[in-house]
Amino acid sequence: MSYIDGFVLAVPTANKQKFIDHANEGDSVFIEYGATRVLECWGDDVPDGKQTDFRRAVQGKDDETIVFSWIEWPDKPTRDAGMKKMMEDPRMDPEKNPMPFDGKRMIYGGFAPIVELGSKA
Template sequence: MPYIDGFIMAVPTANKQKFIDHANQGDSVFVEYGATRVLECWGDDVPKGEQTDFRRAVQAKDDETVVFSWIEWPDKETRDAGMQKAMKDPRLSPESNPMPFDGKRLIYGGFAPVVELGAKS
């Protein structure tokens, strides 16, 4: 069963291209270390909720867009080894690839799928 790392962040809307460049530079590192897929999704239809919502979760400001991202790994063992290598890789350091958003408001976690459905080919 695959293993998923999920991320939610608030990115200044004016930094969209900087974020895309940041992701293009950094995401290939995860693939190099075993990830099977990385998706970076720019908020397009992120409604405000009555009690909670994505915007509140990351304390998004009016001039920020919520980004939802995930990294798919073949299994947790590959993820643990790959993430350990990636976190030491200088291509992901703040000096070589600075985050174009406030990393203190980044929410992340690892997830073990419990249901997986898909269309039959």
């Protein structure tokens, strides 16, 4: 079964294209190091909750859009090795490919799937 890294972040809405450019440059490196798929999803229907929600989780501001992203890996050892290589890769240097959002407010984690369903279509 696969392994998933998940991310939630707040991106200034005005930086949408900068975010896309940043993701296109950096996400291809994840694939190079073993990820099988990377998805970057621009918030389209992200409701405010009564107790908590995605926006509050990352201290999103009115002029920011919530982004939900994940990286699929074939397994945790591939992910661990790939992430180690990513941290050492000069292409991922924030000076060369600066994040167009406040990375300190990003939340992320690694997850082991326990249920996986899919269609045969």
